[in-house]
Amino acid sequence: MDGLTVPVSFLESPRWWRGGGEWLAGLPELVRAQCARWRLTLDGEPAHGSTALVVPVRRGGERLMLRLAPPGPDVTGQVAALRFWDGRGTVRLVDADADAGVMLLERLSGVSLRDVPVDEAMHVLGTMMGRLAVPAPDHVRSTADAVAGRVAALGGEWERLGRPFDERILRRALTVGERLSRGGGGDAVDADLHSAQVLRGGREPWLMVDPVLMRGDRAFDLGRVLWTRLDEMPAPVDVVRGFDIAVRAAALDRDHARDWVLYRAVDYWLWGLGAGLTEDPLRCERLVAVFEG
Template sequence: MTAEGQQQRKLVEVPDALRGFGRWQHQGEAGSRWLAALPDTVVEWCDRWNLKVDGRPMHGYNSLVVPVSRGSEPLALKVTWPDRHMEEQVLALRLWDGHGAVRLVDADTAAGVMLMRRLDHTRSLRDVPLEEAVPVIGTVLRRLAVEPPHGLRTTGAIAAQHRRELAAQWEDLGRPMPRRTLDRGLELAGELSRDDYSVLVNNDLHYEQVLRTWDEDWAVVDPLIVSGVLEFQVAPLLWSRFDELGSSRVEWCIDALADAADLDRDRARRWALLRAVEYWLWGLKASLTEDPVRCRHITEALMCPRGVPVAVSIRWARGPRRAEEAGDTDP
């Protein structure tokens, strides 16, 4: 390693949080070697692509992101575990070509490295009030809806899988939701497995992963992709900021997303309900404590026809027995 490389290596400190927890842990000895080699990997690719480290490394669950520059151009070097998700992410970023997503400058999928335009990581839609953030993220959702490549998992196939598995999951978890909620989820899964159009959908779109660009636009990072209907992605935009949204504004959020992304409102509501039912069960199985409660509130808000007050909707969704147990016996 050259003297310059040694100097660069000193600047690449792997955060303790990534050392302690990440996807690499599921890869056995290979994952441990990948983690230990991260500083050398960064130096190697800085040398190949003529980059200089110029900031403190950041991380996610799956990767290390190092601020770098080439001349006066601010960039970000991302090193991630090389797998199918990484390959699909590179594919998506190339298809979007900087329109609604971070611009990919270069990549080597075998090595798990990507070079991207740098965004302002201190400014995300998570910090923007919902009244402004929801229309913006809806616009981003629509901008990303390009023709999908062949071979991706489809939203219809995901719905069909839910149709096969939800009832058994419900039983295994001790029937944690009303039967009528499960039945509605199963009904919707059957209907939505037959969705009839297909675009590229970012399956991991949420407010924290939409960052400000240096020209005051917004761009997605770290996409996971499927092929199918845009309405599939409404539900995470409900539960990821549900504590601010509340049950009374679930319908408002769906309407605002539908307006901004040109969605079918009824399909958006149905997908939101199905995905909330599925994530409620998945979250309980994964021992999550907060998201299953959020999903319960979302399903209750969506289980009655539009226009019914939320409190009445919740009583209807829980059913007579659940309402009596809660001490709520009003007609």
Template sequence: MAFEPPQRLARALGETAPDGDGWLEKLPEAARQAVALGELTVDRVQVPGGRTSLVVLVRRADGTPAVLKLAPPRFRPEAERAALAHWDGLGAVQLLEGPPTAGALLLERLHPDVSVRSLAEAKALLEAAGTVRRLWVEPPAGHTFESVADRTGRQAEAMRASAGARPEVAALVDAALAARAELLAGPPEHRLLHGTFRQSKVLAGERMPWLAVGPDPVVGERAFDLARLVRDRVEDLIASPSGATITRRRVKRLAESLELDQERLRGWTLFRAVESGARALRVGRTRDAELLLEFASWL
């Protein structure tokens, strides 16, 4: 079978490595090797798939459905492996024993086309919040996961560069960086976080109704993890004449339901929205940038 990367993946990888790193060219052979080593049978490549990995629906030697996921090193697949192993299926997709191939994960098969995003908004937020709560556990002893401070520090440097090149976003970048500095000034919270949690990262399963997938794990405070969820369905929020009010209500509701400080959630939501908007600008996704930065201005 030809393991050609979906266009969405190829486009996204081009944004993160514009000069190329050879991973896409090696991907078909890496996928064939992983399938052979794992004694897997391929059903199909998931399309449109994700922006950071190739997802292949497979069956194990005993016929059990599974998912083979291959990601380049810059998206930290070994950190994902470690987090999934630590969660051990509680709130997240189960890691299976798979092929000994770098960057390849074998996972339990969920329903890849059914996420909580398919639910009505209020219900989707409720189910997503209940799922992410299960993931907020103590990280394993001796872990090597990146901290929120370190990850956002790298992002802050890129944001400063964007502000220098585009004065129109400077005020929002300054506000986001000030919020980060204030948030990190307090005593740190050490929880293992999903890192990129949102509605589309929660899929329907058989073992549990909803399970999280696709973590980019990080250790820090829970409000950081919830911030991306606040802006889910941002296109609908921007299109609504009461989008700003809905957003502030969502911050309040999520903070209260998960017993988090509302102002800390608002601060991390601001930082993460501006960071995503500035990054979208850098790679030429102007429309996405406009949506994100307008959303950030409401906070």
């Protein structure tokens, strides 16, 4: 089997500026070892995101993808999530070695929801929220607990960052967040749902990749669904239309969904400023302006 050539664009990703050189150097040997172990042959040029390399492979007549990322809690969680949903709206996991950071997945196309018009993407993502909302395992982290942890920190972050927006917005987010932190619900939720994470499939028209499994309220990540496509919704009426499309497709209560968008946008606004992000806080500011009234 010919060796793997790791794309330069992956090697130069900002993800590796703070470490990971040893893992990158070992990638060709890791691919060779996993192909030998799972009886795979290379079948095309690799692709990548910011943290994972995906290599097209074959096993007999079966067309698959070998996904490789630095081992750790993220990979372990993704393997567990894919095993839980077992192909229901998600890419199917064929095999995995979480300790090595490797997954063997069904082959999907390179077309994502980023490649379709925003209104269509909102409908697909809303439908997917509902499709994924089966009873979740009791042991996974709840959306209510995630909100409670952040609500306790938001006021201090707002002060440390120099009060970057009106206190009225902070108070509204805290009020909403406290209510959401008391909410129950046992639905399975993907806590990293957005257009780039949903690829065109064969078994189903669209399938999710790289899920983060939580338990609770299916509206949890609606804010992310919107802010990741906000540049294609230039006017408030466009944002509201996209919101309404997703809400109807997910069978959500509109006022409840609006609360989630407002809270998550304020939360991410502060987190993004603290992390040194420049574009996403501006998107969150736009979302808040649309939904705080």
